[in-house]
Amino acid sequence: MPRTLLRAASAVLLTLATLNVPVAHADEADPVAVTVNARAALAPVPETGIGTNHAIWDTQLGNDTTADLLKDAGVKVLRYPGGSYSDIYHWADHTAPGGYVAPNTDFDTFMRGVRRTGAQPMVTANYGTGTAAEAAAWVRYANVTKDYGVKYWEIGNENYGNGRYGAAWEADDHADKSPAEYARHVVAYSDAMKAVDPTIKIGAVLTTPANWPDAIVADGDTGSWNDVVLAAAGSKIDFVILHWYPGSLDRTGHIPDMIDLTRRQIARHVGAGSERIGIAMTEFNTGSNTNGTNTQPGALAAADAYATLLANGVFTVDWWNVRNGIGTVTQVEGHTDYGDFGLLSSGTCTADGSVCEPAVNTPFAPYYALQMVSRFARSGDRFIRAATDEAKVTAHAVRRPNGDLAVMLINTSSDTSYPVTIDYSGFSPASGAPTVLTHTNGATSITESATGTATGQTLPPLSLTTLVLRPSSVQAGLPGAPGQPTVSNVTDTTATISWPAASAGTRPVVKYEVSRQNGAVGEQIGETGGTSVTVNNLKPGTRYTVNVIARDGGGGTSAPSAPLTFTTGTPASSTCSVRLTKQSDWANGYVGAIDITNNGAPINGWTLTFGWPRAWQSLGSGWSAVWTQSGQNVKVVNEAGNGSLATGATATVGFVGNYSGPNTLPSVFTLNGTVCTTR
Template sequence: MSPSGGVCVNRKQRTLKLGTLAATIVALSAVATPAVASADTTTAIASSTVHVTVNAAAELGIVPNTALGVNTAVWDGHLLDAAIPSLLRGIGVTMLRYPGGSTSDEYNWQTNTVTGGYADPNNTFDNFMGVVQKAGAQPIITVNAGTGTPSEAAAWVQDANVTHHYGVKYWEIGNEMYGSWEAGNFANNPSGYAKEAVSFIQAMKAVDPSIKIGVDLIAPGTGEDDWNATVLSTMHSLGVLPDFAIVHWYAQNPGGETDAGLLSSTNQISTMMDTLKQQLSSYGTIPVFVTETNSVSYNPGRQSTSLVNALFLDDDMADWLESGAQNVDWWDLHNGIVTQQAGANVDPNLYGQYNYGDYGLLSNGSSDNGISEPAANTPFPTYYGYQMLAAVMVPGATMIGAGSNNDLVAVHATKLPNGAVDVMLINKDPKQAYTVDLQAEGFAAKGPAFTLFYGQGSNAVTPGKLDNLQNVTLPPYSVTDIIIPAVPGHQPQGPQFTDKTTLSTPQVKPSANETLTTTFTDTRGAVKDGTLDVEIYNPAGQLVGQQVQSGVTFTPGQSSQPITWNWTAPDSPGTYTVKAFVFSQDGTSVYAADPSAATFTVTQPDPPTISATVQLSATTVKVGTPVTITTTYTETAPTGYLNNGLLVQYAVYNNWTSSQQSNPTATLTPGQSVTETWTFTPEQAGTYTFPEGIFTSGWTQLQWINQNVTLTVTN
């Protein structure tokens, strides 16, 4: 695998076997969990101001009823607990995925058994559907493409939709079939998987042509570069295309977790999604489903059970949805305890209370090495993070433009079906509180506003009321939802202005300047004291640049003075969109809204300028024997290349990846070298390679260096 994400589900699966929003506020669950506080208690320093813009006229898309999902599994002994449906309803879950990750490719739905694994005898498909119906959700089913057959999958469709009339609409052909850890082993054989997928689709749709079927693709930049292209082109040549594309994304690999790194990793989503859309564009409109995501690819540590992971969940899932994904499924409902002895990272520098990891939204009450979780179905912080997200991402709501001038404060916003505007503000700073200067555009606020809060010391999501939108404080490490009732603004019928935006270049390199010039022309009636607004949005639909000119008066036919500004491109490649607006002076009336005034591309970074050498303490060892890896990075460019970047050493075995984030703030000047060491313990026999990844601090890949150094591991 390549950097910036993990898909080592063989390890993850081993761990697994161990174990309505009616008006303006989401219903709150009565279940509480002990407060999760940092082991290293900190005190907030003096507040500073963050400028936040929310533009209800910048519509990004409608939140689909498939948006918010959770993974479930046949091995989960608490899946059928009586409390589960209400717990799921309480956080707004609309999709439940079954039968559970890698287990799917060894699961026989007819006998409720797993080849070489475990299925709870009570977790039959029919009983799972009982949970789905009680929770008011809909299922997404992963059929067995590993040890199963097309006829077996077709029989499942027959049973679900013909015999029992469940109306199961969404189906997947296998789980992560690009991985060597999956039964059936299509790793390095994308054309083979494509042909198999076509056979499954044809058999299943012969039973029910109305169903939608997805196939496994790889999140760009996290795996084989040719998998997606080969799968899509092969299926196209056979006359069958998927109804949706499936990707999974885990932000980190175990051992290299940092809280700041996790919370900034969401910067990658815009580039991944932009690239994926380009890959799919040749084949028409194919929606994207992200059917697994979490903070770390396997062996979850204390970060997974901390508030930090709840903040990550909110930003992660919201970013995928705003960038166009139709579904995002968190991994998972219940999972199980993972202690340090089992590979969990319990580094005290990681924020959190628990010295163990667990992927679950809810505890399953398991114990290991003398450590026990809270009672089964006790929510972890991610449960409450999910609840905060669901209050914003309500099915039928319109996602709207939002952004802040501080990278540590993430903003997401929607216009709810009842007309209210809901703003989610995430403070990623562990120590600094911020005061929000909220600029509302395209709607008129009607107070008071309602609030939801979850943060340090919280036992549950707390509702509140806010009388002054200009006096919002975000405590450190917290998420705040502000539900703002809105009164209708003046909305003229038809366009009242035209606009024209010109760019200095259609392509700009990271950190380079793009010059934008926008001119507005009044086509209809006089406007006094208007506000001209030009905004830039990244591929994930986030507001990342804005230029405003206020106090402008127009007569019919009059044009504005050009608004010209130099904007410094970020380091996240992809397609950026310029949106242009004319508002009344107070921002409540929209005289013009152009959602696509212009587009331009931020290109990939310059070619490599860093070399690396790798030395191993041994070249042949047995499984379980530690090996010391010594890597020297040298800057070879005539000018400085890496400034506060990331140096990541990888160990790769047949698509299985482990990593060590060696230096999270590396800076190199021309000719300078830095040496890093890592003790790596191989857990499988085979041949390992050791490439390096060079990243910006926001986890944009700058360089990928492949080495000829190999390690042979024997049993």
């Protein structure tokens, strides 16, 4: 979206929410149970995980103080030249017609700051008013002439915001503003840029699931933006680009489905080898002035989102932005929130001069959130499952290559200090006080101490706390981790899981154990002496994430394999079959049609049932049947005129489905108690 010093235009697209925090007192708080499972591995922590955006209208972009502050925060990716300015910026003469370009913000100055920060650059080539030749010349200058080694190149910014779907904030001089036209140019840009440097990585812009205009099909298009772009350009790209401004501080639960749906779209359109395509979140901000854009609640939400996105395999999350400027001024949790989307103060004032930000380069609370995440999750670590039994407290954990473990705990309560008890699976912490990193409401630094125990801590209100733990002992000679598992022959109730053998330690490997992740609890679902096992008794239409560990003859166990995620289907044959299709979609609701076919004996009276996969989905209305919803369960009962289904007959019913998060469609339907085949 267009960026001046404020991202005000995006506000019309955001849903603002408030934190409803019940009043409690510290002495009333029950202990929170935290579970950490070192055998339930998630994604590895990438070198490029922590990032932010630089903009060419920021007069402080190139100074050493900025670079040093970002380095201290652990920033490893710097994106340039700044949001929608990317689609009006011409690098060769450092101009952006229609926008403001500050002095000392040219590409070479940016790269000097990148190197001082110790980060990698992420450069957005001009699609809106540029050409493939211009982008290729930029690659030549950067990587041949100057030897900067710029690896990551995006093609345009939020190019779906070019008016194709109604709203227009992104510059686009192309007469054809369709996703097909964008995809054609992505191919041309990729070919031209890789002809100069074949080692670079090219990224294409996608819409973020459940965020406008995701899933909308414009007149004349063959599908949604993502469907068209991936189908036409998927073979030419190396990563896809998402932007997310959730507008609320409680949307982290959307992330696993958001990334899963994106992965499914990539796999569907790219096919074999699609796993090579990475996912980058090159703009992220909590996007909520009322809840605290630059005060502690926003910082807590940022830390939670960064950790969750990276644990789900996103290779970079880039905060919008280093500096942004003063916006709507409010008081949040005892501190002034300047409505500023930046990490660092720009020192600007309101139009009437009544309120001014602190001095330039003063860090806002989200700065410390990024700093905490960078100290908690380091390149080479691997995320592992962690969970709590209290909604106000969230937990994340990583295992370090040397066997250490780190746990990040987030207390979002305004007024309750929560005691926590931590239980570990697959890890025995050393006795004594662990290293504890803490950031509290209004603090201007992260404190470090040795306090509490590995199994017991107290979390101050509105705080980030990281524990760094040593194992009680280091056992030598254990097996190596099994290789990346794969899945085949997936049915409604079974799947065959295979993996490369683990390397033996001082004793031979005698068996492998396959465990399912159920939250932070591991449930063993199979074991074998070989490197493949068929697991049974799975549930139809269910997403499973599993890990494999090797066990040697002395009972020693390996680190877990990388995770494998797959989804079971429905019965290959049944007395009924169902087809769900979307007739139209407007990014927070859709019209659906369900075809119900009787494959068995004639039926006189039927009831179809299914469940919404997520709590943010609901039934708006339905027709051609009697529709009711209880919790997440939906019941559809025939009307008087369509209750009889002869063998082979089909009844069609329709509904409006509402959603406020990633829209994973129902996949399991029962007809008169029988699970149907979903077509």
